[in-house]
Amino acid sequence: MKALTFQGEGDVKVMDVPKPSIAGSRDVLVRVTLGAVCGSDLHILHGHTPMNPGAVLGHEFVGVVDDVGPEVARFKPGDRVVSSFFTACGHCALCRKGWFNQCVDKGTFGHGEYFGGLGGGQAEYVVVPNADSTMEPIPDGMDDEQAIFVGDILSTGFFGAERAEIRPGDVVAVVGAGPVGLLATMSAQLFGPARTFVIDMVDSRLEIAQELGGIPINAKQTHPVEAIERATGGIGADSSIECVGLLSAVDTAIHAVRGGGTISMVGVPSAVGGEFPYMRMWLKSLTFRAGWCNVQKYMRPLLDLIAAGRLHPEKIISHRMKLDDAEEAYRIFDAREATKIVLSP
Numbered sequence: 068m069k070a071l072t073f074q075g076e077g078d079v080k081v082m083d084v085p086k087p088s089i090a091g092s093r094d095v096l097v098r099v100t101l102g103a104v105c106g107s108d109l110h111i112l113h114g115h116t117p118m119n120p121g122a123v124l125g126h127e128f129v130g131v132v133d134d135v136g137p138e139v140a141r142f143k144p145g146d147r148v149v150s151s152f153f154t155a156c157g158h159c160a161l162c163r164k165g166w167f168n169q170c171v172d173k174g175t176f177g178h179g180e181y182f183g184g185l186g187g188g189q190a191e192y193v194v195v196p197n198a199d200s201t202m203e204p205i206p207d208g209m210d211d212e213q214a215i216f217v218g219d220i221l222s223t224g225f226f227g228a229e230r231a232e233i234r235p236g237d238v239v240a241v242v243g244a245g246p247v248g249l250l251a252t253m254s255a256q257l258f259g260p261a262r263t264f265v266i267d268m269v270d271s272r273l274e275i276a277q278e279l280g281g282i283p284i285n286a287k288q289t290h291p292v293e294a295i296e297r298a299t300g301g302i303g304a305d306s307s308i309e310c311v312g313l314l315s316a317v318d319t320a321i322h323a324v325r326g327g328g329t330i331s332m333v334g335v336p337s338a339v340g341g342e343f344p345y346m347r348m349w350l351k352s353l354t355f356r357a358g359w360c361n362v363q364k365y366m367r368p369l370l371d372l373i374a375a376g377r378l379h380p381e382k383i384i385s386h387r388m389k390l391d392d393a394e395e396a397y398r399i400f401d402a403r404e405a406t407k408i409v410l411s412p
Protein backbone atom coordinates (compact mmCIF):
# COMPACT_ATOMS: atom_id res chain seq x y z
CA MET A 68 0.00 0.00 0.00
CA LYS A 69 0.96 3.64 -0.38
CA ALA A 70 2.11 5.52 2.76
CA LEU A 71 4.08 8.59 3.76
CA THR A 72 7.20 7.51 5.64
CA PHE A 73 9.80 9.31 7.73
CA GLN A 74 13.29 8.94 6.26
CA GLY A 75 15.34 11.20 8.51
CA GLU A 76 15.42 14.81 9.65
CA GLY A 77 13.79 17.01 6.99
CA ASP A 78 13.00 14.04 4.76
CA VAL A 79 9.62 12.33 4.25
CA LYS A 80 8.71 10.11 1.28
CA VAL A 81 5.62 8.48 -0.20
CA MET A 82 6.53 4.81 -0.58
CA ASP A 83 5.04 1.39 -1.13
CA VAL A 84 4.99 -0.45 2.23
CA PRO A 85 3.41 -3.76 3.32
CA LYS A 86 -0.35 -3.47 3.98
CA PRO A 87 -0.95 -3.97 7.72
CA SER A 88 -3.34 -6.56 9.09
CA ILE A 89 -5.02 -7.07 12.47
CA ALA A 90 -2.91 -8.94 15.03
CA GLY A 91 -4.68 -8.41 18.37
CA SER A 92 -8.24 -9.48 19.19
CA ARG A 93 -9.21 -5.84 19.93
CA ASP A 94 -7.71 -4.49 16.66
CA VAL A 95 -9.61 -2.96 13.76
CA LEU A 96 -8.15 -2.49 10.25
CA VAL A 97 -9.30 0.83 8.80
CA ARG A 98 -9.21 1.74 5.10
CA VAL A 99 -8.28 5.41 5.31
CA THR A 100 -10.51 7.76 3.33
CA LEU A 101 -8.97 11.03 4.57
CA GLY A 102 -5.85 11.99 6.55
CA ALA A 103 -4.59 15.37 7.72
CA VAL A 104 -1.23 17.04 8.27
CA CYS A 105 -0.71 18.39 11.80
CA GLY A 106 1.79 20.68 13.51
CA SER A 107 2.99 17.62 15.45
CA ASP A 108 4.05 16.07 12.13
CA LEU A 109 6.37 19.04 11.62
CA HIS A 110 7.99 18.37 15.04
CA ILE A 111 8.84 14.90 13.67
CA LEU A 112 10.00 16.33 10.31
CA HIS A 113 12.43 18.65 12.07
CA GLY A 114 13.75 16.00 14.43
CA HIS A 115 12.26 17.58 17.57
CA THR A 116 10.18 14.44 18.18
CA PRO A 117 12.18 11.19 17.89
CA MET A 118 11.06 8.84 15.11
CA ASN A 119 12.58 5.75 13.56
CA PRO A 120 13.31 5.97 9.81
CA GLY A 121 10.84 4.03 7.69
CA ALA A 122 7.90 4.49 10.07
CA VAL A 123 4.56 5.64 8.63
CA LEU A 124 3.40 9.16 9.51
CA GLY A 125 -0.03 10.60 10.32
CA HIS A 126 -2.23 10.56 13.42
CA GLU A 127 -5.33 12.37 12.14
CA PHE A 128 -7.51 10.12 9.98
CA VAL A 129 -10.98 8.84 9.21
CA GLY A 130 -11.96 5.80 7.21
CA VAL A 131 -14.06 2.71 6.77
CA VAL A 132 -13.73 -0.45 8.89
CA ASP A 133 -12.22 -3.22 6.75
CA ASP A 134 -11.61 -6.02 9.27
CA VAL A 135 -12.23 -6.51 13.01
CA GLY A 136 -10.69 -8.71 15.73
CA PRO A 137 -12.96 -11.18 17.61
CA GLU A 138 -13.23 -9.04 20.77
CA VAL A 139 -14.24 -5.80 19.00
CA ALA A 140 -17.80 -4.98 20.11
CA ARG A 141 -18.63 -1.53 18.72
CA PHE A 142 -17.56 -1.80 15.07
CA LYS A 143 -18.15 -4.00 12.04
CA PRO A 144 -16.81 -3.94 8.47
CA GLY A 145 -18.28 -1.07 6.47
CA ASP A 146 -18.69 1.31 9.43
CA ARG A 147 -17.37 4.85 8.90
CA VAL A 148 -15.10 5.79 11.79
CA VAL A 149 -12.91 8.56 13.19
CA SER A 150 -9.99 7.67 15.43
CA SER A 151 -8.40 9.53 18.30
CA PHE A 152 -4.74 10.25 17.60
CA PHE A 153 -3.83 7.88 20.44
CA THR A 154 -5.11 4.54 21.70
CA ALA A 155 -6.46 3.88 25.19
CA CYS A 156 -7.25 0.51 26.76
CA GLY A 157 -10.54 1.65 28.31
CA HIS A 158 -10.23 -0.44 31.47
CA CYS A 159 -7.10 0.62 33.43
CA ALA A 160 -7.48 2.76 36.57
CA LEU A 161 -6.93 6.06 34.74
CA CYS A 162 -9.17 5.17 31.78
CA ARG A 163 -11.90 4.34 34.30
CA LYS A 164 -11.42 7.79 35.83
CA GLY A 165 -12.01 9.25 32.33
CA TRP A 166 -8.37 10.27 31.74
CA PHE A 167 -7.80 8.23 28.58
CA ASN A 168 -4.66 10.19 27.64
CA GLN A 169 -3.04 8.96 30.86
CA CYS A 170 -3.77 5.30 30.00
CA VAL A 171 -1.02 2.87 31.07
CA ASP A 172 -1.25 1.14 27.67
CA LYS A 173 -1.46 3.99 25.17
CA GLY A 174 0.22 4.46 21.82
CA THR A 175 0.25 7.36 19.36
CA PHE A 176 -0.42 6.84 15.66
CA GLY A 177 2.23 7.93 13.18
CA HIS A 178 4.95 8.40 15.80
CA GLY A 179 6.95 5.21 15.25
CA GLU A 180 8.56 2.87 17.75
CA TYR A 181 9.10 5.46 20.50
CA PHE A 182 5.36 6.00 20.99
CA GLY A 183 3.92 2.51 20.88
CA GLY A 184 4.98 1.28 17.44
CA LEU A 185 1.61 2.00 15.80
CA GLY A 186 1.03 2.63 12.10
CA GLY A 187 0.04 5.98 10.65
CA GLY A 188 -2.96 7.52 8.94
CA GLN A 189 -1.14 9.16 6.03
CA ALA A 190 -1.52 5.81 4.32
CA GLU A 191 -4.12 3.66 2.62
CA TYR A 192 -4.67 1.39 5.65
CA VAL A 193 -3.97 1.59 9.38
CA VAL A 194 -4.53 -0.83 12.27
CA VAL A 195 -6.27 0.66 15.31
CA PRO A 196 -5.59 -1.35 18.50
CA ASN A 197 -8.05 -1.16 21.40
CA ALA A 198 -10.52 0.10 18.81
CA ASP A 199 -13.59 0.14 21.08
CA SER A 200 -12.00 2.82 23.30
CA THR A 201 -10.08 4.62 20.54
CA MET A 202 -12.61 5.28 17.74
CA GLU A 203 -16.11 6.72 17.29
CA PRO A 204 -18.62 6.01 14.53
CA ILE A 205 -19.22 8.96 12.19
CA PRO A 206 -22.88 10.07 12.17
CA ASP A 207 -24.78 9.52 8.91
CA GLY A 208 -24.57 12.50 6.60
CA MET A 209 -21.41 13.94 8.15
CA ASP A 210 -18.48 14.56 5.79
CA ASP A 211 -15.02 13.10 6.43
CA GLU A 212 -13.76 16.70 6.27
CA GLN A 213 -15.84 17.54 9.35
CA ALA A 214 -15.38 14.34 11.36
CA ILE A 215 -11.59 14.18 11.02
CA PHE A 216 -11.16 17.16 13.36
CA VAL A 217 -12.54 15.46 16.49
CA GLY A 218 -9.60 13.01 16.54
CA ASP A 219 -7.15 15.71 17.51
CA ILE A 220 -7.23 19.43 16.93
CA LEU A 221 -10.91 20.28 17.46
CA SER A 222 -10.88 18.24 20.66
CA THR A 223 -7.68 20.02 21.67
CA GLY A 224 -9.15 23.46 20.95
CA PHE A 225 -12.33 22.63 22.84
CA PHE A 226 -10.35 21.15 25.75
CA GLY A 227 -8.40 24.42 25.93
CA ALA A 228 -11.58 26.51 25.88
CA GLU A 229 -13.40 24.35 28.45
CA ARG A 230 -10.48 24.51 30.87
CA ALA A 231 -10.31 28.31 30.48
CA GLU A 232 -13.61 28.42 32.43
CA ILE A 233 -15.17 30.98 30.07
CA ARG A 234 -18.43 32.47 31.35
CA PRO A 235 -21.04 34.44 29.35
CA GLY A 236 -19.82 38.01 28.80
CA ASP A 237 -16.16 37.20 29.43
CA VAL A 238 -13.14 38.52 27.58
CA VAL A 239 -10.91 35.71 26.27
CA ALA A 240 -7.40 35.91 24.81
CA VAL A 241 -6.37 33.13 22.42
CA VAL A 242 -2.61 33.08 21.90
CA GLY A 243 -1.78 31.69 18.45
CA ALA A 244 -3.99 31.41 15.36
CA GLY A 245 -2.64 28.17 13.96
CA PRO A 246 -5.11 25.32 13.42
CA VAL A 247 -5.52 24.64 17.16
CA GLY A 248 -5.82 28.34 18.02
CA LEU A 249 -8.49 28.77 15.33
CA LEU A 250 -10.49 25.82 16.65
CA ALA A 251 -10.03 27.07 20.24
CA THR A 252 -11.48 30.40 19.02
CA MET A 253 -14.40 28.53 17.42
CA SER A 254 -14.97 26.38 20.53
CA ALA A 255 -14.74 29.35 22.90
CA GLN A 256 -17.87 30.82 21.26
CA LEU A 257 -19.92 27.91 22.68
CA PHE A 258 -19.29 29.31 26.18
CA GLY A 259 -20.65 32.79 25.39
CA PRO A 260 -17.74 35.23 25.68
CA ALA A 261 -18.42 38.87 24.82
CA ARG A 262 -15.05 39.28 23.13
CA THR A 263 -12.35 36.83 22.02
CA PHE A 264 -9.01 38.43 21.17
CA VAL A 265 -6.75 36.29 18.97
CA ILE A 266 -3.02 36.98 18.89
CA ASP A 267 -0.74 35.93 16.03
CA MET A 268 1.78 37.38 13.59
CA VAL A 269 0.38 35.91 10.34
CA ASP A 270 -2.34 38.11 8.81
CA SER A 271 -3.94 35.33 6.75
CA ARG A 272 -4.51 33.29 9.92
CA LEU A 273 -5.85 36.33 11.79
CA GLU A 274 -8.35 36.90 8.98
CA ILE A 275 -9.76 33.40 9.51
CA ALA A 276 -9.80 34.01 13.28
CA GLN A 277 -11.95 37.08 12.62
CA GLU A 278 -14.38 35.02 10.53
CA LEU A 279 -14.71 32.63 13.48
CA GLY A 280 -15.67 35.37 15.94
CA GLY A 281 -12.23 36.53 17.04
CA ILE A 282 -10.84 40.06 17.31
CA PRO A 283 -7.39 39.94 15.67
CA ILE A 284 -4.26 41.35 17.28
CA ASN A 285 -1.10 41.23 15.16
CA ALA A 286 1.79 40.96 17.64
CA LYS A 287 4.18 42.27 14.99
CA GLN A 288 2.34 45.59 14.97
CA THR A 289 1.23 46.02 18.59
CA HIS A 290 2.13 44.69 22.03
CA PRO A 291 -0.66 42.13 22.60
CA VAL A 292 -0.87 42.45 26.40
CA GLU A 293 -1.02 46.25 26.18
CA ALA A 294 -3.67 46.03 23.44
CA ILE A 295 -5.87 43.79 25.61
CA GLU A 296 -5.34 46.02 28.65
CA ARG A 297 -6.34 49.09 26.61
CA ALA A 298 -9.47 47.30 25.41
CA THR A 299 -10.50 46.25 28.93
CA GLY A 300 -9.97 49.45 30.89
CA GLY A 301 -6.58 48.25 32.12
CA ILE A 302 -7.95 45.04 33.65
CA GLY A 303 -6.98 42.30 31.20
CA ALA A 304 -8.81 39.25 29.85
CA ASP A 305 -10.77 36.91 32.10
CA SER A 306 -8.95 33.94 30.67
CA SER A 307 -6.42 32.98 28.05
CA ILE A 308 -5.95 29.89 25.89
CA GLU A 309 -2.33 29.26 24.88
CA CYS A 310 -2.03 27.36 21.58
CA VAL A 311 1.62 27.76 20.55
CA GLY A 312 3.91 26.21 23.16
CA LEU A 313 6.74 28.75 22.86
CA LEU A 314 7.79 30.20 26.23
CA SER A 315 7.09 33.72 24.95
CA ALA A 316 3.52 32.68 24.09
CA VAL A 317 3.00 31.15 27.54
CA ASP A 318 4.31 34.40 29.02
CA THR A 319 1.81 36.41 26.95
CA ALA A 320 -1.00 34.06 28.05
CA ILE A 321 -0.09 34.63 31.72
CA HIS A 322 0.28 38.40 31.45
CA ALA A 323 -2.90 38.91 29.39
CA VAL A 324 -5.27 37.80 32.19
CA ARG A 325 -6.73 39.82 35.06
CA GLY A 326 -6.44 39.04 38.75
CA GLY A 327 -8.38 35.87 39.54
CA GLY A 328 -8.22 34.79 35.88
CA THR A 329 -7.48 31.44 34.29
CA ILE A 330 -4.72 30.41 31.88
CA SER A 331 -5.34 27.25 29.84
CA MET A 332 -2.29 25.98 27.97
CA VAL A 333 -2.60 23.38 25.18
CA GLY A 334 0.36 24.34 22.94
CA VAL A 335 3.02 21.60 22.78
CA PRO A 336 5.89 22.96 24.94
CA SER A 337 8.96 23.87 22.93
CA ALA A 338 11.17 23.56 26.03
CA VAL A 339 11.32 21.21 29.01
CA GLY A 340 11.38 24.03 31.54
CA GLY A 341 11.41 27.80 31.79
CA GLU A 342 10.87 30.67 34.18
CA PHE A 343 7.50 30.55 35.89
CA PRO A 344 6.23 33.78 37.51
CA TYR A 345 5.28 32.29 40.90
CA MET A 346 4.92 35.66 42.61
CA ARG A 347 2.63 37.05 39.91
CA MET A 348 0.57 33.85 39.92
CA TRP A 349 0.19 34.10 43.70
CA LEU A 350 -0.41 37.85 43.96
CA LYS A 351 -3.04 37.74 41.19
CA SER A 352 -4.63 34.46 42.36
CA LEU A 353 -4.33 32.97 38.89
CA THR A 354 -5.31 29.46 37.84
CA PHE A 355 -2.90 27.72 35.45
CA ARG A 356 -3.94 24.59 33.56
CA ALA A 357 -1.77 22.75 31.06
CA GLY A 358 -2.03 19.55 29.14
CA TRP A 359 -2.57 17.64 25.96
CA CYS A 360 -6.09 16.72 25.11
CA ASN A 361 -7.94 13.79 26.58
CA VAL A 362 -9.49 13.24 23.13
CA GLN A 363 -11.64 10.16 23.85
CA LYS A 364 -13.75 12.16 26.30
CA TYR A 365 -14.61 14.81 23.69
CA MET A 366 -15.08 12.98 20.38
CA ARG A 367 -18.75 12.04 20.92
CA PRO A 368 -20.05 15.43 22.14
CA LEU A 369 -18.07 17.26 19.43
CA LEU A 370 -19.46 14.99 16.70
CA ASP A 371 -22.92 15.82 18.06
CA LEU A 372 -22.16 19.56 17.96
CA ILE A 373 -20.92 19.29 14.35
CA ALA A 374 -23.99 17.24 13.38
CA ALA A 375 -26.20 19.92 14.94
CA GLY A 376 -24.47 22.60 12.85
CA ARG A 377 -23.02 24.38 15.88
CA LEU A 378 -19.37 23.78 14.94
CA HIS A 379 -17.84 23.99 11.45
CA PRO A 380 -14.22 22.86 11.83
CA GLU A 381 -13.91 22.22 8.07
CA LYS A 382 -13.79 26.00 7.61
CA ILE A 383 -10.08 25.97 8.44
CA ILE A 384 -9.16 23.54 5.61
CA SER A 385 -7.10 25.51 3.10
CA HIS A 386 -5.71 22.70 0.93
CA ARG A 387 -7.14 19.40 -0.33
CA MET A 388 -4.34 17.24 -1.72
CA LYS A 389 -3.56 13.65 -2.69
CA LEU A 390 -1.46 11.37 -0.50
CA ASP A 391 0.92 11.15 -3.49
CA ASP A 392 1.67 14.85 -2.96
CA ALA A 393 2.23 14.56 0.81
CA GLU A 394 5.88 15.64 0.58
CA GLU A 395 4.75 18.91 -1.03
CA ALA A 396 1.99 19.21 1.59
CA TYR A 397 4.58 19.08 4.39
CA ARG A 398 6.66 21.71 2.63
CA ILE A 399 3.87 24.26 2.24
CA PHE A 400 2.48 23.60 5.74
CA ASP A 401 5.96 24.09 7.18
CA ALA A 402 6.27 27.35 5.22
CA ARG A 403 2.95 28.49 6.76
CA GLU A 404 1.46 28.77 3.29
CA ALA A 405 -1.41 26.51 4.38
CA THR A 406 -3.76 26.65 7.37
CA LYS A 407 -4.83 23.01 7.31
CA ILE A 408 -4.15 20.35 4.70
CA VAL A 409 -6.17 17.16 4.23
CA LEU A 410 -4.88 14.25 2.14
CA SER A 411 -6.93 11.66 0.30
CA PRO A 412 -5.31 8.31 -0.57
Ligand SMILES: [Zn+2]
Nearest residue numbers: 105107127219
Ligand atom coordinates in the same frame (compact mmCIF):
# COMPACT_ATOMS: atom_id res chain seq x y z
ZN1 LIG B 1 -2.43 16.35 15.30
Ligand SMILES: [Zn+2]
Nearest residue numbers: 156159162170
Ligand atom coordinates in the same frame (compact mmCIF):
# COMPACT_ATOMS: atom_id res chain seq x y z
ZN1 LIG C 1 -6.24 2.54 29.97
